[in-house]
Amino acid sequence: MSKYNVLVVDDEDEIREAIEVYLRNEDIKVIKAKDGIDALNVLEEEDIHLILMDIMMPRMDGIKATFKIRETRNIPIIILSAKSEDTDKILGLNIGADDYITKPFNPLELAARVKSQLRRYISLGNYKATEDEISVRGLILNKSAKTVSVDGEELKLTALEYKILELLMENCGRIFSMEEIYERVWKEPSYNVENTVAVHIRRIREKIEINPKEPKYLKVVWGIGYKIEK
Amino acid sequence: MSKYNVLVVDDEDEIREAIEVYLRNEDIKVIKAKDGIDALNVLEEEDIHLILMDIMMPRMDGIKATFKIRETRNIPIIILSAKSEDTDKILGLNIGADDYITKPFNPLELAARVKSQLRRYISLGNYKATEDEISVRGLILNKSAKTVSVDGEELKLTALEYKILELLMENCGRIFSMEEIYERVWKEPSYNVENTVAVHIRRIREKIEINPKEPKYLKVVWGIGYKIEK
DNA sequence: CATCAATTTAAGAATTTTGTAAGAATTTCA
DNA sequence: TGAAATTCTTACAAAATTCTTAAATTGATG
Incomplete structure (x- = not known):
C-alpha cells in the first residue's frame, strides 16, 4: 500500500487544484468533488482513505455531508473552512470530523495534517471500517x-x-x-x-x-x- | 466504559489545572504530569486514553517524550505549544502526534479536539497498546x-x-x-x-x-x- | 381492545472456576 | 546423608458464573 486516495470536496476549482499540487509527492492521489452529493457518489465508486471537506458548498454542504458519511463510514474527514470562529470548529468536530483547518491554510500544515490522519487510520489497520x-x-x-x-x-x-x-x-x-x-x-x-x-x-x-x-x-x-x- | 483518562503533561501548574477544569463534565478524568519522565511513569501505572503534551518542559521535553511513547504505544497525543510557527507544527505531527493546539487555546476548541481524538480512538476499538x-x-x-x-x-x-x-x-x-x-x-x-x-x-x-x-x-x-x- | 410477538424477570439447575488442605516429592545445605 | 525448606500434586469443597425454563410484562397491530 503506497498510494492513498484523498477526496477533496470543494466547489472552488482553484482550491481543489491547489490542494492537488500541495499533496503531490506525498504518495497521495487526489480525487475531486464539487459538493456533498458528488462526494457521496465518489465514495460509492472509489476506495477513499481520507476526505478534505469544505463547509460552504451548493446543494449539500460540508456539515450535512460529513454527517451523512459518518452514518455508515469511518474514514478520516478534515473540514476546510473560511470561518474561523470557534463555534464552527466545535460544530465541525462534533458532527464527526477528525480535524479542522481554516482557509487560507498553509500548504505544509495541510500536508502534515493529512499525513497525520492517514498514518493513524492506516496504522490502526481498519480502513475498511464499514464492510457491509x-x-x-x-x-x-x-x-x-x-x-x-x-x-x-x-x-x-x-x-x-x-x-x-x-x-x-x-x-x-x-x-x-x-x-x-x-x-x-x-x-x-x-x-x-x-x-x-x-x-x-x-x-x-x-x-x-x-x-x-x-x-x-x-x-x-x-x-x-x-x-x-x- | 464511560470515563476516559486524559494525561496532561505540562510543567505549569496553572495550565494543568485549567485543562482539568475545561475537561470537566466530559466524562474525562484528568491525570497530571510535570514533564516527560513523569509522563512515562504514569503511563506504566494508569490506563491512559489520550495525552495532552506540552513542548517546553524541564528534564524531558514534549518532542522527546512523544517519540519515546510512540516506540511502544499508539494512544492519541495532542501537542500543546506556545510556538505557532508551521515548522513546529510539522515537527510535532511527524514525530507521531495526532493533533496540535497552540497556546493560548480556546477551552471549547480544546475540549472538542480531545473528544474528537478520543472518539476516533475508541471507535476504532483498539485502545490497547500496540504490542498486542x-x-x-x-x-x-x-x-x-x-x-x-x-x-x-x-x-x-x-x-x-x-x-x-x-x-x-x-x-x-x-x-x-x-x-x-x-x-x-x-x-x-x-x-x-x-x-x-x-x-x-x-x-x-x-x-x-x-x-x-x-x-x-x-x-x-x-x-x-x-x-x-x- | 384483543392478539401476537418480543422482551424482561426471576429463580433454580448446571457448569466451571477457584480455594483449601495435606501429604508427596524435590532441592538445598550443613 | 539427613533435616529443613520449598515446591508439587491431588482430591474435594466452596464460590462464582453461566444456562435454562417458564411465567410476566411490554409494545405494536389490526
Whole structure:
C-alpha cells in the first residue's frame, strides 16, 4: 500500500487544484468533488482513505455531508473552512470530523495534517471500517439488509438479537462482557444485566448454532464474556 | 466504559489545572504530569486514553517524550505549544502526534479536539497498546483476544490463569516470587499464598507444557520464584 | 381492545472456576 | 546423608458464573 486516495470536496476549482499540487509527492492521489452529493457518489465508486471537506458548498454542504458519511463510514474527514470562529470548529468536530483547518491554510500544515490522519487510520489497520457484509465460517451478517444467514440459509433474528450479533461480529474475536454488551446495545442501565443478556445469547445461539449447547460461533469465555470465534 | 483518562503533561501548574477544569463534565478524568519522565511513569501505572503534551518542559521535553511513547504505544497525543510557527507544527505531527493546539487555546476548541481524538480512538476499538501479542518460543499470548496458544494450537485458560501468565509473559525472563504473583494478580491478602499460587502454576503448566514435570516455558527458580524462560 | 410477538424477570439447575488442605516429592545445605 | 525448606500434586469443597425454563410484562397491530 503506497498510494492513498484523498477526496477533496470543494466547489472552488482553484482550491481543489491547489490542494492537488500541495499533496503531490506525498504518495497521495487526489480525487475531486464539487459538493456533498458528488462526494457521496465518489465514495460509492472509489476506495477513499481520507476526505478534505469544505463547509460552504451548493446543494449539500460540508456539515450535512460529513454527517451523512459518518452514518455508515469511518474514514478520516478534515473540514476546510473560511470561518474561523470557534463555534464552527466545535460544530465541525462534533458532527464527526477528525480535524479542522481554516482557509487560507498553509500548504505544509495541510500536508502534515493529512499525513497525520492517514498514518493513524492506516496504522490502526481498519480502513475498511464499514464492510457491509461480515462473514465468519459460514455465518454471514449483512449490515445494510440487516439479515443473517448460516450456510446459506437465512435466519429470522429479532431487532435486539441482530444488534447483539452485529456488535459481536463487527468485533469478531474480541470478548465482550455482559455489562459491555448491555451498555452498547441497550444504552441504558439495568439491574438485571446478567439474566437479560444470558437469555438473549441463548436465543441467538438457538438460531445460529446447530447445537446450542456446543456453540461453534458464539462462544463464552468464562469469567470474562462472549465472543464470536474467528 | 464511560470515563476516559486524559494525561496532561505540562510543567505549569496553572495550565494543568485549567485543562482539568475545561475537561470537566466530559466524562474525562484528568491525570497530571510535570514533564516527560513523569509522563512515562504514569503511563506504566494508569490506563491512559489520550495525552495532552506540552513542548517546553524541564528534564524531558514534549518532542522527546512523544517519540519515546510512540516506540511502544499508539494512544492519541495532542501537542500543546506556545510556538505557532508551521515548522513546529510539522515537527510535532511527524514525530507521531495526532493533533496540535497552540497556546493560548480556546477551552471549547480544546475540549472538542480531545473528544474528537478520543472518539476516533475508541471507535476504532483498539485502545490497547500496540504490542498486542507476546511470543516466546512458540508460546503466544494475545492480549486483546485474551487467548494463548502453543505451537499454533489455542488453549483454554481460565481468567485467573490467563492473568498470571500475562504477568509472567509481559515480563518474560523476570522472576516473580509467589508473594509477588499473588499480590499483583489477586490484589488482596491471603494466608495461603504458597498453596494457592502453586496450584495455579500447576494448572497453567498442565495446559501450556507438553510435559508439566519438565516445564519448557514456566520454570521455577528454587527459593526465589517463577519465570517464563526466554 | 384483543392478539401476537418480543422482551424482561426471576429463580433454580448446571457448569466451571477457584480455594483449601495435606501429604508427596524435590532441592538445598550443613 | 539427613533435616529443613520449598515446591508439587491431588482430591474435594466452596464460590462464582453461566444456562435454562417458564411465567410476566411490554409494545405494536389490526
